[in-house]
Every structure is written in structure tokens, then in C-alpha cells.
Amino acid sequence: MSDTLTVNLTVNGEKVSRAIEPRRNLVDFLREDLQLTGSHVGCEHGVCGACTLRVNGEIVRGCLMLAVQAEGAVVETIEGVSDSGEIADLQEAFHERNALQCGFCTPGMLLAAADLLNANPGAGRDQIREHISGNYCRCTGYQAIVDAIEAVGRKRSGQSS
């Protein structure tokens, strides 16, 4: 085993300091060491988007970033944005529109959707599809997901849905 490194970061508003093995990727660190199991692990090579996290305000692949690379970073997970209420409207819309079935893709999907709507609440269906193109859903067929994101975007930008 290679030597551990001490890493200091902020996770969902709380300061965390841990000794971490360099090979530990960020999503495994959150899940295994901090028991934040809301972020999922699917392919582990950047394709599925189940591990989507927010680092310093930007969405990233949690499986393609090492925990030791998060030194000084502000990390937000699905638990954080759920507790803060930031995505309550998206979660409600996903529920109402049946935009999840097994739920495996949902945490990543919600973070990708929030990322888009924060920048551009008026995004059209094509832009929504583009923005979630890196997040696989094997259940819903995406239609309901696009519907849900579009509905929230409309509400947030003050248009009727």
C-alpha cells in the first residue's frame, strides 16, 4: 500500500480532514469513509454519470477524481443539496412525473439538472438532453426526466408549465 496523505476539504458545509490512500477516488471516499452513499458508483470509468458530484461549484465525475485532488475543495453531494432544500423542486417534479424507477441514476441526474437550471432555467428540451447526455438511465427512457427538468425550469423562470 502506498502512503496515505492528509487531505482537508469541505463536504456539504462541514470541514473534514482525513488520511487518504492516493488511489481512493473521490466518490469512494465519500461513500466508504464518510458514509455518504447517496452518490452512486456504476461504471468507474466516466461513462455513466452515477457518481456525479459538485466540486467548487462545478459538476464532475466522482470516479475520475482522486480524493487527494480535493485538497482545499468544497464538495457537495446529493445529501448536501437535498438537506439545503436547493433542489427540493426538482426532487418533487421527478417524483410527480415518474422520472425515476430504480433510482440508481437519480442523484447524478438531479445534480446535472441542477447544474443546468442554475445557469439557464429557461433551457429548452434539446439543451436539457445535451446537459444530461453524460448521465445514463436504464429505466425511464429519459422522456419523464426531460419533462420534469423542463417543468422546474419553467417554474423557476416564472413561465407557466
Added chain:
Amino acid sequence: MKAAPFDFVRATALSDVFAAFERHGDDARIVAGGQSLMPMMNMRLAAPRVLVDINHIAELNGVSETDGTLRIGALTRHQELGVNALVAEHAPLLTMASTHIAHPAIRNRGTFGGSLSHADPAAELPACAIASDAVINAVSSSRGERSIKAVDFFLGTFHTALEPDEILVSVDIPIIGAAERVAFDELARRQGDYALVGLAAKGTIEGKTFKDLRLVFFSVADRPILATETIATLEGKDYSPDTVTVAEAALEVDLQDIDSDLHTSAATKTHLARVLVGRVLAELAGEGRQ
């Protein structure tokens, strides 16, 4: 799977990278965005003993313009290429190409320098670098800085002119001239997927007349292909449906040795390349899409 164990070096200056290369030789590997290297490590296709993180080397950041040249730092993220005002003004081909690369979460990390160093034959930016006459600047501790023309840089699949102890630091791109235009298009199965075939183009257009075209195809061979025969055929010709037909014929020569890959036969790729050349010539000529 998970990556094999390795030691981690957080470089904050080029000298840290050189020290790691000196100490560990080929066992040391640079990580920039990690969007190609980490998947390979997780799949155990790569297992560097020492990973040298260059993300905190300040001098590798930034985009600037001096004396007709745009300098783009190696750490410039794909996302930044897409929104940077200097890039949009002086190297709009990169702006166009950036949104075709992968997906937002990957574009937030992946870097220009990483894409060129990685030299995936299906990648957009190497083709754009050749189409733009870019010059790639690399530094090593023993030989100092040197500049390599993009057209000489890509030697094969995942193979470039970089030496093992060199780091790509920046890319210089001659800024686009008043009479020059660029166009970019690719065909992919889904948004963000690697292209089945893609085409990056630049040229001078006077009225409808093509001059000094650079047509670079990617995802057709082990490196981007500058379509010299097609370019020669088009020199001085006016845009018209007939010109497109002539270009399509010349393309057969440029692409005669192209490879089939896992998903697409060479015949299909050649067909798709013909479709792209029609679209891109129309766009260069200001005719919109055919």
C-alpha cells in the same frame, strides 16, 4: 475496478514535475484533467507507480493574445475553451469543437493539453490544432523548451512527438484573419460520444472562392488526416454543387488507407466523410447547411 496503488505528487511548479521524472523515470505519469488517464487506471490499462498532479502549476493556466498569436495554457479546460472570449474571437474553431467533447461534467475537468498529449484518434482538439496551424510548446529539464508544429505532433494512436520527460505547457495558435473562416462538424451516435467521423476546417474565402484550405478529418485513422489531395483540388475553386462533387472524388484518394474500427467500416466512414465535406464547404462558403 479500482486503480492499482501509486504514490501521489502534487506539483506546484514545473521543477516538481522534472524532479519526479528524474527520480522515477518512466514510472512517473502526469495527470491533468484525469478524464482519459483515470478511466485507464481504473480499468488497470495503466498503472503508473507515481502520479504527478499538474493542476496546481499556475503557469499552465490562462489564455492570452500577443502579436497575432493566441497562447492557450495546457490546463485550459474544455469548458473554458467553449466560453472564453479571446478564444471565440481569435480561434473560433476551438469554441465550436468544445461542445462536441464528451459531457459537461467531463468538460469541467478535461484539459486542452491533456487532450493533445493523449492523442486519441477520435478526439476533436488534435484535428483542430492541425487545422489551425497550431504550434505546441513543450519543456523538459535537460533540453529546455521546444516548439512542435501540430501537423508533426501526432504520430499514432496515443502516440505523440512528446518525449517521456517532457511536459506540454501551452499551445500557440495564429489568430484568425479577416478573410478566414472556420467550420466544424462531426457525426456521432449520441451527443458527447466520440465521433464516427469528424472534420475541422479553416480557409480563406474570397467571394465564393476557396484558398489555402485546411481540412482535417478525425476518427478515420490512427491520427488526424490533413486531406491534402482534396485541399489541392479545391484551391482557387468557387463553391458550387459541382465543386462539392469534385471534392468528394478527391477525398477517396485522401482516405484510401483509412481503417475500419470496432463499430464502423472504412466504407461507412468514407461515406460519412463525404457527407461532412459537403456540409463543411457549404458552411465555409456561407451557404448554410446543405
